[in-house]
Amino acid sequence: MVVDKLNQERIVLLTAIVLFVFFSITLNGFIDPGNLLSLVQNVSILGILGVGMALAIIGRGIDLSILSTMPVSAAWMLNLINDGMPIWLALACALAFVVLVGIVNGVLIAYVEVPAIFATLAMGIVVYGIGKAWLVPIDSVYIRGGESWFYAIGTGRILGVPTPVIVFAGVALLAWLFLRYLKPGRFIYGIGDNPLAARITGMPVRPMIVLQYILISIIALVAGIVTATALSGINTRVALSTMVYDVILVVVLGGIGLSGGKGGIRNVIVGTLLIGILLNGMTIMNLSYTVQNILKSVILLAAIVVDTLLNPRDEQTAQHGDI
């Protein structure tokens, strides 16, 4: 049965390939290797955040605070560096901050049993607020130069490949190895599939959830550092933007069900590539921002509708906690 194998990931991959071929034929310069590299580069931060979000969603959670943690931690780090702190020390401070955010998220979800969507929504506002009040009083923070390798994270190239793409690949690879071969990674699938059964079988469900949100926060910091070094600065106002929905879009579009326990890093990559191809093609076509947004959402909607038709939900597959 061909239809059975057409899960959402394949549908999206197919859409991506169709678009890719279509743009290659119709758009001048689309297939150019330089353009393809910049295509991936332009969505690599989205992809990195997508990997973090995937970790949350696979464990039947969600992390809406990721888009606050990312700019606030990176901007604070730049502030510390600009005030004369050595880069390593500033990095350690930022790391401690994001780990703390992850722990609070995890404890709220695992031990206080607040639903992830509310806990992280609130934490996002808390993190942004703390950032605005104490850590980053002025929302735009700029890199004041300096010749450290650190600043090349977002702008350098290794063997012709832009470093943000390499960081994306690295984060994706580590997350894949974690989910696939490490015990906590397998536990996350178990917890996502059925938390109660996971607990009965003896999995340390609560500590695993805390670990999960710490990892997500660290990934957010990585994304923040890549963003800041790529743009020679970062603006915490991104926390107020709708980018978090783009991140969820990439994950869900790739086929990681919001009900948890399903999907993997490959889905994130497929989803990210589709968005990348779309954005790149539409920019080359010089479509207006509004039209781009409409097309993006129509394609998302189409992918979800096709998935629902091919893989209908029933009492067996529907789970308590579905969004």
Added chain:
Amino acid sequence: MKAMRLIAALAASAALALGASGASSEPYNDGQSASYYEVLKGKRVAFVPLSMGFDLTEGWNAGLQNQAEALGYTVDIRDPNWNVEAAVQAVNGFIADKPDVLILHPLDQQAYNRLVPKAQSEGIKVIQINLKSITNGDAYVGADWYEMGYKQAEEIVRACGKDSGNNGKIAIVTGQASTPTIVIGNMAFDDVFAQHPEIEVVAKQSADFDPAKAKSVTSTILKQNPDLCGILGVWDGQDQGTAAAVREAGMQDQVYVVSSGGGNKAAACDNVESGDFDAYYSYDVPGQARDLNAAVKILLQQTDMEPGAAPFALYTPLKLITKDNLSPTSCWTLEELQVSGG
């Protein structure tokens, strides 16, 4: 000897008397200064910015607070943090408090339309800073956005147009399409380019005021148009991303980047110096802070005039910053403004 002592005692008491009268005498009054200090003391000014925590509003506020402290009036702020509803609430709250002057920094042209007349009918004078609603208050202090767009467009014509020897191919990386500054600026772009048919706008894309989007969009545009001559930006915070893409493509010598903003050192002069921006039009926040204080003090002194009786505008003189005219005073830092701004 007695006479000498008497004289000394007389002299001493005279000096004492002089000293005492010196201490209690009024400061010199040139005919206006006394009433100036008198009328400003104890007045209340309210300020609703788009949001605190960014260079423009922090700069204006530094200037406002310095003068308020020196002259004995207060400037209270309610920070709506980029949220229009919260801003409307904050304005309504202030109207109920009845300050003497209300300073508004409207996010869009419509939100305060009813609030401006409402405040005025309550006897509160209204100043709008750098952005304005359709309804004018008592004073507008800020850039003329049409002039800003016009000058930026002329700058890119100078760099890429007929007389430059370049091909005239430019791209526009604009901001959120519905924002008044963008709408008005676009009209100016169109008007300038209508007079310069040699300018070809090969791409016009919105980056939504997001530097990351600006970088993506620009990198794609540069791949598509390797012979691009110039890019017209609209705001330094976003154009930072545009410039990063140009730098990454190694096209800084070829692509002329025009940006604009409040002239904060890190956002403007540092980028002009590094070659990220080739030309930068500044609306000079320290100058605006000074103008804003002037408007506040004028309105506070016109105690017998009803709100709306004599509206006026102080359009900000725009300042072009390039590598050639860059000087230590071209830009400002918040620390400087906090010490001596306004």
